[in-house]
Amino acid sequence: MTGDPPLGSCPKCGEGLSGAHVLVEYEKEDGTTGIWAECPICDEVVSPQE
Ligand SMILES: [Zn+2]
Structure with missing residues (x-):
């Protein structure tokens, strides 16, 4: 748990992207x-x- 809320996912590969x-x-x-x-x-x- 990083406490970093997910922003969504990459439109190209689907990788989850966070605030970092x-x-x-x-x-x-x-x-x-x-x-x-x-x-x-x-x-x-x-x-x-x-
Ligand atoms: Zn990607």
């Missing part, structure tokens, strides 16, 4: 928070999916 992987949080035009995270499997920056 977050690179950037930003506010979208609709007021929701968007996240860019680095997937440790793909070694790419992705937008985590629910």
